[in-house]
Amino acid sequence: MIASPGGVAEWPKALVLKTSEGRPSESSNLSPSAISMQSSPPGVSYDCYRRIMMFCLNVHGDPASSQSVHSALQFAKATVASGHEIYRVFFYHDGVRIADCNQVPPQDESNLLQQWIEFAEEHSLELTVCIAAALKRGVLNEDERARYERVAANVYPAFSVVGLGQQIEAAISCDRTITFPG
Amino acid sequence: MTRVTIQLDKDGFLVHLTDWNEVTAAELAAAQNIELTEAHWELIHLVRRFYSQFEVSPAMRPLVKQVREQLGEDKANSIYLMQLFPGSPAKLLAKIAGLPRPTNCL
């Protein structure tokens, strides 16, 4: 699925690859100079082809005290809007707190959890939280609640609680791994 | 002999790592239907040394590497380890040796 020139208006910014392979390999690495953020007016065609890329996102910051979870959501929306795909979103460190269904944001602030859930549902995104980081921060699904005999489970069902291996597996499987630090 | 109650989580890992001693280890092993032999003990002590040195419970690969270096090539394979600690040797060894769960085994 290669973008037609007519589609450019909907794709204001896209990573344009100038190598023949999408994924950098040991021998032909994608150097920073081979990537350019290009913004072309409608009707102007690219001098190189475009391909759909698979992204995975690592989200590390606390939803309430950092911009990380919000930035990641904006990036995810832009990624999908640009015709690319998101393989998995992995919440790590304080980022796991986004999965806590007990959050009550004030009415005049955006409901990040709600926005992630809606966006994930719309695009069938896999939302995952790291189990080790989540346990430490009191973010427990029913299995973990029972295992550690705690009072209440609080992971919103749209999130799966997974091991760190899922973070690495996603990075291996994707064209791009993007991290949103805290 | 005094009776002591050791707190375990639902998976049988120690809640308090300081509760570990060789008697505890034998009990933890018995709960997994393992009777500890010399071959088991040398591995238990090996992973405990690993943890005290690195503060990380070893995953399978570094475990095999340490076994190779300390106990010899003939024991440095997963078949040998699985005979002694069936299923997931790194996880089971951590449990019986009184270490935290290996991170990727959570």
Add this chain to the structure above:
Amino acid sequence: MRFLYLLRRPPYSGSLAAEAIDSILVAGVFDQRVSVLFKDDGVLQLLKDQQGQLLGHRSVNKMLAALPEYEIEELFVCARSLAERALSLDQLSLPVQVLDEVGQQTLIAAQNVVMND
């Protein structure tokens, strides 16, 4: 695949550093070619003689010492970050290769995946 972990956090800012190392070790288990670049306050993770238990944490230098056990032996440190903190290599607990900015660019450009902490 070539994985680079770019560690910029101090060793005892909560458990951020320890969690990042957990991720590195898992990448090692996945049989990837993993290297680590310590930069900014991340260079402090390498200091000798840490006593993490006094701060309620695992000792980060001890965890880092496990890297070779996971076949992770390519460790790099930012020259400028060391200089800014007046640190010399003999204060660090592991053998590392010092890189200037150009060296770091080359290193990063050679990766398939760069993981931040």
